[in-house]
Amino acid sequence: MLMALVLSATLASCVRLPGGPAVGVLPGARAVEARLQARRLAVTSFVMSGALDLTAPQGELHGDHLILGASPDRLRAEVVGPFGQPLLRVVTDGIHLTVLAFRENRAYQGPASRANLARFLGLALSPAEVYAVLAGGPPLLPADAKAEVFPATLDSQALLRLLDSSGRVAQQVVFNRSDFAVQRAWLQEGQGRWGLELDYGRMLPALGSRYPRYVKVNDQEGRLLVLDNQELKLNSRLDPALFQGEVPRGMEVVRLP
Numbered sequence: 464m465l466m467a468l469v470l471s472a473t474l475a476s477c478v479r480l481p482g483g484p485a486v487g488v489l490p491g492a493r494a495v496e497a498r499l500q501a502r503r504l505a506v507t508s509f510v511m512s513g514a515l516d517l518t519a520p521q522g523e524l525h526g527d528h529l530i531l532g533a534s535p536d537r538l539r540a541e542v543v544g545p546f547g548q549p550l551l552r553v554v555t556d557g558i559h560l561t562v563l564a565f566r567e568n569r570a571y572q573g574p575a576s577r578a579n580l581a582r583f584l585g586l587a588l589s590p591a592e593v594y595a596v597l598a599g600g601p602p603l604l605p606a607d608a609k610a611e612v613f614p615a616t617l618d619s620q621a622l623l624r625l626l627d628s629s630g631r632v633a634q635q636v637v638f639n640r641s642d643f644a645v646q647r648a649w650l651q652e653g654q655g656r657w658g659l660e661l662d663y664g665r666m667l668p669a670l671g672s673r674y675p676r677y678v679k680v681n682d683q684e685g686r687l688l689v690l691d692n693q694e695l696k697l698n699s700r701l702d703p704a705l706f707q708g709e710v711p712r713g714m715e716v717v718r719l720p
Contacts, residue, residue, distance in 0.1 A: 490640065492610035495623050496603060498643045499636065503600030505670045508533045508701050511597070513676070513692035515542055517585045520685050526550050528690065532597060536575075536590035537706040553583050554708040557590045560719065561708020570710040573719025585686040597690070599663055599675040601648045604634050620646060644673040658683045669697050 490498075508531070515528040524542060531539040536557030542550045552563040560575040562583045573579055581587035588596065595602045608625040615622045615637050625634040637647040644666055650659040659682045666673035676692040710716060 488640075489612055489614065489621060492612045492623065495612055495621070495638070495643070496606075496610060499600065499603060499623070499638065499645070502643050502645075502670075502672050503595055503598065503602070504534075505672070506534065506598040506600065506674065507698050509598055510694070510696040510699055510701075511676075511690065511692040512694045513690060515691075516687075516689040518685075518687040519585045521582070524551065530597065530690070531701055531705060532594045533701050533703075533706065534594065536594055537703075538590055538593060539705050540584065551583070554706060555580075555590050556706045556708075559708060561710065563710070563714065568714055570714045570716045571719050572708065572710070572716060579719050581684075581686070585688045586680060587682060587684065587686070596661060596680060597678060599645055599678070601636065601645065601650075601661055603636070604632060608634075639673070642672040645675075665692075667695050 510529075510531050512529045513527070515524070515526055517524040526542045526544045528543075529541045536555070538553065538555050540551070540553040542552075544550045549563075549565045551565065552561075554561045555575040558575055560571075560573055560579050562571040563569075564571065571579075571583070575590050577587050577589055580590065580593060584593065586593050586596070592602055604625045604627050608627045611624045613622045613624060619640060620637055621640050623636045623638065625636075626632070631653055633649075633651045635649045636645055638645050645661075645663055647663070648661040649657040651657045659680070662677075662679040663675035664677035664679075665675065667676055674695065674697060676695050678690040678692075679688070681687040
């Protein structure tokens with residue numbers, strides 16, 4: 464039923480990004496920020512399905528997934544095991560979070576905080592940040608951050624380096640110089656190794672750029688999330704009701720802090 468609701472409303476998007484600079488020209492930092500921001504905002508929704516592997520300190524989860532996202536912060540993730548057995552459903556409208564753990568016959572409900580999302584999605588991010596990461600456009604540091612652009616290992620790529628005004632938070636983004644598709648990104652707070660690492664692959668040409676069917680996210684807390692999507696649809700019209708958490712009758716409800 465969920466797939467029928469999604470696929471019956473798929474629309475072709477007419478959003479297009481302007482052409483990028485020639486590969487041989489190293490673009491300016493502020494121009495890169497603007498292009499990456501425009502590319503991220505071009506994705507108003509996504510529907511992705513494929514294989515999911517999640518490893519976290521509290522355990523592992525493996526299965527097939529269907530994930531829906533609507534800008535800026537609405538998410539619905541369904542994970543099923545062998546023979547289509549439902550394992551987990553995570554739904555948020557950006558403010559409230561509902562998680563159905565089918566093997567426990569238990570529902571968890573509470574605020575869509577970073578801590579609660581990390582517990583079930585493996586990403587210690589806000590709903591808006593999770594949406595942006597899965598859509599292949601990680602949110603950038605604020606506009607007052609120091610920004611520089613450097614050559615990358617491949618001639619077709621460049622690296623944007625950002626440092627916030629406090630000098631404690633750093634971000635690096637490797638992007639394609641022709642269409643600004645993000646290949647990798649890192650975020651670090653304070654000294655030490657990178658706190659969050661993103662890897663993107665198996666790009667789908669769309670909306671004047673390319674967007675990832677393969678997403679890998681890991682952080683310093685030992686969380687690792689890998690999504691290997693067989694299907695990726697952008698800018699479908701999604702029913703807002705899909706992002707309202709409903710608890711099946713008979714499930715125990717646990718309140719989240």
